[in-house]
Amino acid sequence: MQRRCATLITMSMALRKPMTLAEFLAWEEWQEVRYEFDGFDPVAMTGGTIAHDQITFDLRTALAKRLAGKSCRPLGPNVKVIVDGRARYPDALVVCRPVSPSATVAEDPVVVFEVLSEGTSQTDFIDKNREYRATPSIQRYVILQQADKAAIVFVRTQDGWLSEIVSGDDASLDLPEIGIAVPLHEIYANVEQPEAPQG
Numbered sequence: 001m002q003r004r005c006a007t008l009i010t011m012s013m014a015l016r017k018p019m020t021l022a023e024f025l026a027w028e029e030w031q032e033v034r035y036e037f038d039g040f041d042p043v044a045m046t047g048g049t050i051a052h053d054q055i056t057f058d059l060r061t062a063l064a065k066r067l068a069g070k071s072c073r074p075l076g077p078n079v080k081v082i083v084d085g086r087a088r089y090p091d092a093l094v095v096c097r098p099v100s101p102s103a104t105v106a107e108d109p110v111v112v113f114e115v116l117s118e119g120t121s122q123t124d125f126i127d128k129n130r131e132y133r134a135t136p137s138i139q140r141y142v143i144l145q146q147a148d149k150a151a152i153v154f155v156r157t158q159d160g161w162l163s164e165i166v167s168g169d170d171a172s173l174d175l176p177e178i179g180i181a182v183p184l185h186e187i188y189a190n191v192e193q194p195e196a197p198q199g
Contacts (some may be wrong), residue, residue, distance in 0.1 A: 018164035019079065021085055028087070034078070038127070045089060051146045052115050054190045056091045059113060059144070062187060063094065066180040072096040079106045084134040091115045091144075094178050108137035110177050115144045129154065133161060139177040149188045 018040040019027070028035055035042040040187070056077060063074035076092040082105055092113040095106050112132055114124045124143055132141045133154070141154040150167035166184065168171055173182045 003054050024087060034089055036089055051191045052117055055115050055144055055187060058189055059187050060092050062182045072178045075106050081106050081109050085133040086131050088128060110137060111140045111141045111175055112138055116146055137187060149184050
């Protein structure tokens with residue numbers, strides 16, 4: 001009997017059609033917690049570390065300070081973007097067009113940031129990387145490390161995408177698409193970094 005029930009559950013799961021983006025957006029409006037949409041199913045957004053939260057907050061603060069009075073503005077992490085048929089909630093993003101105060105989707109993001117977590121590294125490096133590259137408005141995708149003062153930066157060029165690593169106390173995160181640069185030490189100012197091994 002148990003085997004038969006397990007088979008029926010497996011069959012019903014196999015027959016279930018993937019959710020569409022439109023179905024997800026309508027369904028998500030009624031949820032109490034945030035979900036991303038991976039193209040097939042809702043994925044619950046789980047809690048993060050103190051370091052993750054602090055890096056995200058200090059990043060948005062640094063962006064807001066430098067973009068004050070300009071046409072571009074930082075948003076996140078409670079605003080979603082639609083990328084390649086998926087719905088994602090970047091840790092921070094920058095838009096350079098007017099946004100309605102009641103909007104829940106940020107249209108045409110220019111720069112997108114994710115703070116790397118152990119549980120999301122594959123999604124951030126592979127899935128979101130592919131989705132952000134497929135979105136024409138996105139010119140730069142920045143993945144910030146938690147354990148190190150470092151960023152992996154992916155930049156759109158005429159010939160494709162280039163990547164670089166930015167790291168160290170004196171390093172600066174250059175964001176020419178929005179006309180600013182942010183020193184890494186500001187982003188990591190309130191996060192204790194592990195001491196380097198001696199000898």
